[in-house]
Amino acid sequence: MVQIPNEPMPSPAPRAVPTSADVARLAGVSRATVSYVLNNTTAVRISEPTRRRVHEAAKELGYVPHAAARSLRAGHSRMVLMPAPNVPVGPLYSQFFNELQWALSRLDYTVVQYGGLVAHGDEAARAWAELRPVAVLVPVGGLGPQGVAVLKRSGARAVVTMGPEPVEGAHALLMDHAEVGRQAAEHLLARGRRRIGVVMPTEPGLEIFSAPRLRGVRSTLDGSGATVTELPMAYEEESATGLAARWRSLDLDAVFGFNDEYAMLLMGALQEAGVRVPEETAVVGADDLLLGRLLRPRLTTVHLELPSGRYLAELLDRAVREPGGLLEVQEKALDARIVHRESS
Amino acid sequence: MVQIPNEPMPSPAPRAVPTSADVARLAGVSRATVSYVLNNTTAVRISEPTRRRVHEAAKELGYVPHAAARSLRAGHSRMVLMPAPNVPVGPLYSQFFNELQWALSRLDYTVVQYGGLVAHGDEAARAWAELRPVAVLVPVGGLGPQGVAVLKRSGARAVVTMGPEPVEGAHALLMDHAEVGRQAAEHLLARGRRRIGVVMPTEPGLEIFSAPRLRGVRSTLDGSGATVTELPMAYEEESATGLAARWRSLDLDAVFGFNDEYAMLLMGALQEAGVRVPEETAVVGADDLLLGRLLRPRLTTVHLELPSGRYLAELLDRAVREPGGLLEVQEKALDARIVHRESS
DNA sequence: TTGAAAGCGATACCAG
DNA sequence: CTGGTATCGCTTTCAA
Numbered sequence: 001m002v003q004i005p006n007e008p009m010p011s012p013a014p015r016a017v018p019t020s021a022d023v024a025r026l027a028g029v030s031r032a033t034v035s036y037v038l039n040n041t042t043a044v045r046i047s048e049p050t051r052r053r054v055h056e057a058a059k060e061l062g063y064v065p066h067a068a069a070r071s072l073r074a075g076h077s078r079m080v081l082m083p084a085p086n087v088p089v090g091p092l093y094s095q096f097f098n099e100l101q102w103a104l105s106r107l108d109y110t111v112v113q114y115g116g117l118v119a120h121g122d123e124a125a126r127a128w129a130e131l132r133p134v135a136v137l138v139p140v141g142g143l144g145p146q147g148v149a150v151l152k153r154s155g156a157r158a159v160v161t162m163g164p165e166p167v168e169g170a171h172a173l174l175m176d177h178a179e180v181g182r183q184a185a186e187h188l189l190a191r192g193r194r195r196i197g198v199v200m201p202t203e204p205g206l207e208i209f210s211a212p213r214l215r216g217v218r219s220t221l222d223g224s225g226a227t228v229t230e231l232p233m234a235y236e237e238e239s240a241t242g243l244a245a246r247w248r249s250l251d252l253d254a255v256f257g258f259n260d261e262y263a264m265l266l267m268g269a270l271q272e273a274g275v276r277v278p279e280e281t282a283v284v285g286a287d288d289l290l291l292g293r294l295l296r297p298r299l300t301t302v303h304l305e306l307p308s309g310r311y312l313a314e315l316l317d318r319a320v321r322e323p324g325g326l327l328e329v330q331e332k333a334l335d336a337r338i339v340h341r342e343s344s
Numbered sequence: 345m346v347q348i349p350n351e352p353m354p355s356p357a358p359r360a361v362p363t364s365a366d367v368a369r370l371a372g373v374s375r376a377t378v379s380y381v382l383n384n385t386t387a388v389r390i391s392e393p394t395r396r397r398v399h400e401a402a403k404e405l406g407y408v409p410h411a412a413a414r415s416l417r418a419g420h421s422r423m424v425l426m427p428a429p430n431v432p433v434g435p436l437y438s439q440f441f442n443e444l445q446w447a448l449s450r451l452d453y454t455v456v457q458y459g460g461l462v463a464h465g466d467e468a469a470r471a472w473a474e475l476r477p478v479a480v481l482v483p484v485g486g487l488g489p490q491g492v493a494v495l496k497r498s499g500a501r502a503v504v505t506m507g508p509e510p511v512e513g514a515h516a517l518l519m520d521h522a523e524v525g526r527q528a529a530e531h532l533l534a535r536g537r538r539r540i541g542v543v544m545p546t547e548p549g550l551e552i553f554s555a556p557r558l559r560g561v562r563s564t565l566d567g568s569g570a571t572v573t574e575l576p577m578a579y580e581e582e583s584a585t586g587l588a589a590r591w592r593s594l595d596l597d598a599v600f601g602f603n604d605e606y607a608m609l610l611m612g613a614l615q616e617a618g619v620r621v622p623e624e625t626a627v628v629g630a631d632d633l634l635l636g637r638l639l640r641p642r643l644t645t646v647h648l649e650l651p652s653g654r655y656l657a658e659l660l661d662r663a664v665r666e667p668g669g670l671l672e673v674q675e676k677a678l679d680a681r682i683v684h685r686e687s688s
Numbered sequence: 689t690t691g692a693a694a695g696c697g698a699t700a701c702c703a704g
Numbered sequence: 705c706t707g708g709t710a711t712c713g714c715t716t717t718c719a720a
Contacts, residue, residue: 067474069414069713094432105460113457116449270636294612413697
């Protein structure tokens with residue numbers, strides 16, 4: 001039996017995907033007319049009966065335009081691409097991204113998170129570039145000047161990075177997590193602590209945050225006579241318990257817990273092990289999670305403020321519309337400040 | 345001044361994006377040859393010098409293939425699309441997604457999360473269909489049979505839903521959160537509780553989970569003589585405090601806190617208000633977060649088990665390769681069981 | 689007001 | 705072994 005394209009068959013046969021040509025045929029008009037009608041082209045006036053016929057035909061066939069064909073023809077897309085985070089992100093980031101996505105789609109962009117293998121930076125850039133996004137937003141790390149160049153050459157009119165340091169050619173939203181460590185360290189120093197531990201999560205992927213935070217602690221404590229001890233720890237009860245068990249031998253009077261979750265976990269383990277908080281050991285977290293306020297003692301933390309999603313969306317939109325003008329601007333976009341509670 | 349396409353201009357001019365034709369010209373071969381070389385086509389043998397010239401030309405121009413053109417020509421893509429969640433998701437979901445993305449990209453799929461406006465289900469389906477994904481994975485709710493039909497007509501060879509009930513035409517991974525409520529309710533009933541509150545988050549978007557969980561509680565308690573009281577609550581300290589302040593007037597002896605986070609928040613507020621847990625009021629959460637084990641009393645919770653990302657990836661791959669065969673299968677994919685600790 | 693046709697970039701057939 | 709060329713679906717200019 002011969003398969004006749006464009007001639008609907010009984011259900012089990014995989015009908016071909018309807019195209020605008022099919023719509024045109026069914027409506028008895030040309031493909032051009034279909035395009036005019038479905039895109040509400042104002043430069044051309046189409047008679048009302050024709051419009052109706054086209055719309056009806058489109059609905060009957062279940063016609064959906066082909067984005068690839070469209071953007072191929074147009075020479076550009078309105079896709080904003082960002083790599084999907086490959087580590088569980090906290091509510092802070094989630095909310096920021098949601099806000100951003102919402103704002104961008106208000107501006108008529110298609111927001112797409114590209115997931116999968118975390119290829120090495122410039123490798124990944126090639127994969128992203130294949131999609132010819134109009135803008136690329138890279139939340140953190142992993143994109144070098146090479147990658148930026150590839151993206152730009154592929155038509156990206158804006159590349160925005162959110163990392164600790166500017167990347168050549170890209171608009172950098174500077175989010176230096178060293179500041180988080182600095183805030184924590186300054187606070188502990190001011191409270192008279194001198195032997196300071198820093199939790200380093202062993203989960204892969206988190207170095208991007210933990211390394212600069214540690215660096216911040218170090219830079220602040222440098223020359224103060226205080227000591228810094230790295231404390232590898234996994235986000236698991238056993239790991240925290242193990243660390244707490246040998247706490248006394250570490251001889252520390254304070255610990256910066258990387259973030260609230262690790263800090264809470266460790267604080268619980270310390271208390272269980274009979275280490276008094278904050279008397280014997282002060283504990284400081286980061287992120288200012290709601291739950292930190294529930295524990296006793298209440299957790300001292302570094303409150304983080306990200307830029308608003310709307311702001312970033314507008315920035316991106318401007319960069320897309322006036323390429324070159326806004327690029328290479330650098331902004332300090334991460335606001336960190338200590339919130340003193342009871343654990344320190 | 346006239347802009348001449350394909351004729352490189354001094355730096356400030358936005359050079360056109362290099363195409364395979366540019367590569368061909370620079371290498372002194374035809375476009376076909378470029379395609380053969382860059383795709384390692386085995387059916388055709390290309391001389392080594394030619395290969396080298398092509399590769400060099402491609403590198404020199406920074407050539408990146410155009411995914412849209414490619415998939416337009418090919419008639420299909422290897423894009424797996426899923427809507428980006430529009431509510432902050434917990435570590436459970438995050439990990440599941442990461443695993444899934446990783447597994448899919450191992451199978452050579454391009455995983456893309458489509459973000460933005462949460463258009464109404466079948467509306468959104470059209471937007472997704474424009475990208476002509478080979479498969480669509482809808483984590484939760486918001487896709488009706490209509491939407492599935494649109495996607496299939498647009499060439500999607502697999503549509504997988506993860507929701508409380510099967511959707512016609514789609515492969516359903518049944519994740520009925522009613523089971524979570526049932527587990528909690530059964531447990532509380534068995535512990536002699538009869539006046540049971542259920543926290544209902546006021547944050548938009550969470551009804552998708554809270555409604556079925558409530559339904560599960562109701563269905564279990566139905567006919568047992570126990571009462572169910574809905575407790576609207578926001579994930580904010582004031583909201584929890586307010587609820588705790590009028591706790592005694594509610595006359596409840598147990599509460600199911602929606603999930604661990606809400607439960608912890610409420611439990612903290614209750615304790616602050618002098619309500620003894622679990623003596624006066626038992627508290628049960630869900631998700632089995634690590635932090636729940638840190639509180640005193642330790643939080644009783646409903647442990648959730650999602651299918652493995654690898655499993656789902658393979659399922660999807662099979663469905664793509666043998667369309668029709670695997671569709672409309674339904675699997676119970678959410679495993680929920682109570683973990684009794686001290687708060688109940 | 690509508691239609692014919694060119695062309696976006698990549699691929700694969702068929703000649704040479 | 706390599707080069708023309710038709711084609712995918714859509715938009716848009718130019719003619720009718």
